[in-house]
Amino acid sequence: MTLAVKDLTFRHPRSPDELFGGLDLTFAAGALTAVTGRSGTGKSTLLFILGLMLTPTTGTVLLEERPVSKSSDATRSRLRAHRIGFVFQDSELDPSRSVLDSVIEPALYAGRRRRDVVTGAQALLSELGLAQRAHHRPGQISGGQAQRVALCRALINEPVVILADEPTGNLDRENAASVVSFLRESAAQRHATVVIATHDPFVMDRADHVVQL
């Protein structure tokens, strides 16, 4: 068990509504789980809780069987850097940095040297057909390419959990298929737990498990 939640509830500070109603869930390692639901049911919130960005009102998050959701901020930052990869809806690349620098960024937060991870970052970019774009700026590449760069960035620290919030929301079908397929392969090959928050049936059709909130 890589990632699980027990008895999870969450209440936004200024909202009377409680989310999740004591959710118990285990996310399978090596599989892609799609979390779906109507707008406002807490798909993204669940992802942020799993990513240790939000603290649940009750319940706990177990990462590699350890309760981590109430850890100190420093510990959660360290876990995010070392064990969790994030993919955002619109890639969120630094427009002033090269594609290669963007991929390397989380490795620096994990305390690694730039020179030690350049080769690995280039290999990831090659794997996703972006080797020629390594020194381009995000503004010089397409949206699909940018999202693939974001995937490389999520994988640079070889995380055990990859969290993706609507990663195909801004992509056409071809690019969406490529992103989902890569996430599935990553889950299988790296034995990582991949959780995608989505309302896209295209993604749900390709997921190993679907969780309806």
Next chain:
Amino acid sequence: MRPWELLRESLATAMASRVTSILMSLVVAGMCFASIATVGRTASAAADVAGRLEEAGARTLRVVDTASVGIINPASVGLIENISEVTSAHALSVPFDTVNGAIGAGGERVPTWAVTGDLESSATLAQGRLPQPGEALLSVETLRRLRLEHPIGFLTTTDGTEQFPVVGAYRARGGLSGLNAGAVVNEPQPAAGNELVVIINDTSAVAATVQAVLSILAPPPSADLRVESPTSLARTARQLEHDLAKQGRSLLLLILGIGGTLIAVVVLGQVMIRRRDLGRRRTLGASRGNLMILVAGHCALASVLGAITGTTAALLFNTAAGQQTPLQFGIGIATLGVLTATLAALPPAAFASRMDPVTVMRVP
């Protein structure tokens, strides 16, 4: 993050956010320029005033034994010379007239003093050598007045009872500059002097040294001493230095305060503009400490550039205005400018590190 990578990231951020980096540099450059152009000048003026006061005799103590009780003698001069704060001590006799021995009684009269104490400490030998007992030195001014090319011949008292071979010429300085009006002789048998001239090392030691000198002289009740003490002048000099330094400090604090506030505002603006970038970094694993260092580091790097520019410009400006500002002062102000800017960046940096990344990242 490793320190080197933090520095590298800060530099990359500084390069990417050119407008704010330039703004920060300009504020720090302005701070350094204003500090050096104002406080530097004040400090320079204070040093100048202090120097002039020192030269003007703020360190010279004169004691005149008007009743001739004989307390200013070679023994007391020897003791006073040994006081640690005393640069030199000389006993001068009541001046007596001498004339050029070659001309005789009709010659021009030269005021002459018998001096006890190390003459070299307050006079420069311009020609010849120091006098042995019974020999005389002419001041360079007197030499010229007597139309003598070289200090040769001898001086004789107007009644012709004593003769002093001339063996050199001198220029007296400081408290003994009055001796430039005539000649000095080394009495074969030193007698009690009429006037004691003491040069003190430092104006701050004047009051204590005056007390020490008077206790050595230990004037009897019958003595009638006239003491020209530089105590009040020294006190004025100290007060003036203190006032100028205080004024300089207040001005410097004002400039740094204004500069620091401007820097804090610029950095806060930068944080608000970059909140999505900072939120992304937090999400990807940057710690709060990392973010603080990145924000403050960006400011520190931009400040270094500003400090170098502002300090160089101010030093050149002061030089062009004829005011020499010490380089160390410039380096000190530049360092202070960078430190102030970095400290001013800390509150907005702390704010940046405390921003909720979820709120930021949810904004479409």
